[in-house]
Amino acid sequence: MAGGPPELSPQEIADAVGGTLSWGEGARALDHLASVERLSRGYPEAGSAVVVVPSEQELAPLAGAPVLPGLLVLGAVAGLEGPLAALPTVRVGEPRLALARLSALLDARPRPFTGEVSATAHVHPAASLGSGVSLEAGSYVGPGASIGDGSYVGPGASVGANAVIGAGCVLHANVTVYDGVTLGARVVLHAGAVIGADGFGYAASPAGAVKIRQLGGVTLADDVEIGANTAVDRGTLDDTVVGARTKIDNLCQVGHNVIIGSDCLVAGMTGIAGSARVGDGVIIGGAVAVSDHVTIGSGARIAGRSGVTKDVPPGETWAGFPARPHRQYARSLYLLERLEDVWRAVKRMERG
């Protein structure tokens, strides 16, 4: 993919996002995405830019932009005025999904895949490599480990003994995969992620804490993505599991024996303590703490900065600490703001 992304016509963009093209005659070739903000500050490459405008709100700053993009992809935008009205447009029902599709089509970032094994990569003789594997300088593949076809192991990334890395995985720089960890296909681990460190388990004894060795592993299913410096601990006896397509953001902690379902989103700095269960399709906000042994039902949503201390039923939205149904949480916030009134009323009544 040398030479960057392809140049696309408005029609090709419309087809790619499943949208309706309103005008495209004579339009310039399009080769990158730009933000409304960047356009409103003016920059020379505007003419070949596609801009996604999800709603009227995002449209406003574009009206005064000194330069105009080559194509507008419009969500819930009523009409265009002034110079914008002359631009070719593609109408879509799901602008965010359109942005996602276009971000892949117009991605000019360098691809890490070289299909080569660096001379300074360390591959244990008892490891096995699939076809087209890229091992960067200073990467490490331990005894018995296997790397699937087309996977990439970045500079300084380490794959422990007997670990199994599926096909098409990307392990960014300085990732650590411990021994006995299993990754499905197309798993992405961002830099500094640590998969399979020991769970935090000790038994009390007269001579101090005695470590419970963590003999399980970790299984990350297909299409899981793990953020930078996030840690997923290995299980005590069985594997800690993250289900297919679940995405976990940066600096999260997933404790030992946790089982997370498929299609979840876990935002940054969230901690899920040991043996918790998270169903499918759960969305957890940032900086959330989930207590050990708690179950969060499928389809539940947890607001940012909550602390979940007991089971959350499927499909419910919970918030606060201790977390409770969102309606109750909102009511409790309301009551807390009335506390001054209550205090004064009580004082008044006690006096008279």
Add this chain to the structure above:
Amino acid sequence: MAGGPPELSPQEIADAVGGTLSWGEGARALDHLASVERLSRGYPEAGSAVVVVPSEQELAPLAGAPVLPGLLVLGAVAGLEGPLAALPTVRVGEPRLALARLSALLDARPRPFTGEVSATAHVHPAASLGSGVSLEAGSYVGPGASIGDGSYVGPGASVGANAVIGAGCVLHANVTVYDGVTLGARVVLHAGAVIGADGFGYAASPAGAVKIRQLGGVTLADDVEIGANTAVDRGTLDDTVVGARTKIDNLCQVGHNVIIGSDCLVAGMTGIAGSARVGDGVIIGGAVAVSDHVTIGSGARIAGRSGVTKDVPPGETWAGFPARPHRQYARSLYLLERLEDVWRAVKRMERG
């Protein structure tokens, strides 16, 4: 230890955990630990498995297991029925401690120690290595650093100038030990841990913040274990200190000049700000924040997700934010749940 853990007889298991064997005639050799959950799903190696059952509660799922283990290690379990009654059992008073002991005896995970220095490890000519040191590919040992007998430095792990690593330490992959850090014996640092980065200290000046260089170091005493991606900052002038046998979980932050005593447990995502003091035998839950210059007395316990803003007396259990004695915290939670009643009562009284 090639070939995995030894095969043990029920009597050897009983001896190892100091328990009472009730029946062992003809029992098969035992070579691994299994979970009740794994057995309840059925798996072929069941016959050579030891299962630890701490209490009646954990016993229930085993009653219907399609396959049976080779030995039950029982805590507070009254009696066994059905097929379970025919199994050899070992009775113990402390099942968690038994699990810890057995996890070491039956640990089949690959041992990292090779006793070899990889050809791609970088050892500065002015560094010194003890006997039987294992340095993995891409590890780094700086000038003046010393590595104690039998210690292991994993792939990509870095030991800074003049750092002192005791005997029998394990530095997992991509660990960073800065210059001037001192580790006792048998210290374990999990992947991505950073020991000795600069404390966060700046002085205001008209030209902006002026860095206070952090000239102290870090001392981790014998048998300390530090979790993945946890950071322990160096002191400003003196060392930041973590006492013997203290265990700190993943993604924790220990600020500069902090002094933590021995035999503490600090759960994941906890931050201890600069110059705080933590006594001996303190247990701190996950996602706790401890303010700078606060003292937590020996034997205290801090509930998960608390924010400690003032001194905690020895032996007390505190919770909440701002943290207070647990009884007070529980009372305040109770009162908060009564807020709706209070609000309605006040409204009612004001009307009538």
Add this chain to the structure above:
Amino acid sequence: MAGGPPELSPQEIADAVGGTLSWGEGARALDHLASVERLSRGYPEAGSAVVVVPSEQELAPLAGAPVLPGLLVLGAVAGLEGPLAALPTVRVGEPRLALARLSALLDARPRPFTGEVSATAHVHPAASLGSGVSLEAGSYVGPGASIGDGSYVGPGASVGANAVIGAGCVLHANVTVYDGVTLGARVVLHAGAVIGADGFGYAASPAGAVKIRQLGGVTLADDVEIGANTAVDRGTLDDTVVGARTKIDNLCQVGHNVIIGSDCLVAGMTGIAGSARVGDGVIIGGAVAVSDHVTIGSGARIAGRSGVTKDVPPGETWAGFPARPHRQYARSLYLLERLEDVWRAVKRMERG
């Protein structure tokens, strides 16, 4: 700078900190900083030590110290008694700034800069190195990346394709800089920091989450310092930006599209969610969570462990969760402590 820091006279110290020397005749040469605490425990090198005493409070333990330092740098300290009265002193108005200046003058830590490219550093043929660049063993510089004059890339640190590292930067061990990241001059990245990992952006689709590729980069301006294991995500289309002289502590998360101004201080374990804006000179305490798309005005201060969910006006101090002006927060804490009284009063009034 072999042989450690220079030996300085009391007059030279006074000049360096802009203070008033009261007595210096016959004083010994000074070569290091010591803490009051270390002196109060006694140690042999005391005579060549400088001790900074910001206030009377810090003076007390020194009165009984078994050994005396060579020079006292005094802030708001009225007078000295006993043996301390015989010591040379330097009076300063800003003792913390004096400490910062002296910490640089008397810094005996080994300097990482070697000006050499290690034989095991990996430099892509299409990368460019300035003059006097130090590349440690196992470091990595990708295609198209450039490293400015005199910069240092530590063991196992990785600089991605097309990244631009300014002059005089320090990238400690195991740092990861992704492709397309730009660092100004004298930027310091502590070990394990990850700059430029993908922001957390997905679009919902019937087939599960579709990744929004993160095509922007990260810009860290001159003199930024980033703590250990902190992550700064790349922007979706434009750069995530951290302004000049801003310092971010360990284990922080800066989301995609965030723009932080200059001269800010962000304490450890703080998370700033996507697209938030932080003005200039903002101080954010530890363990704070800032919601996405929120704006914190210049000069604002956010208390530790707050959760900022809406815009904070410039210059204000906010606290709590949801964060509010500090005065309101303090009042709400007061009212919460009165809740027991309110409850009892309501009970009493209902009865009578």
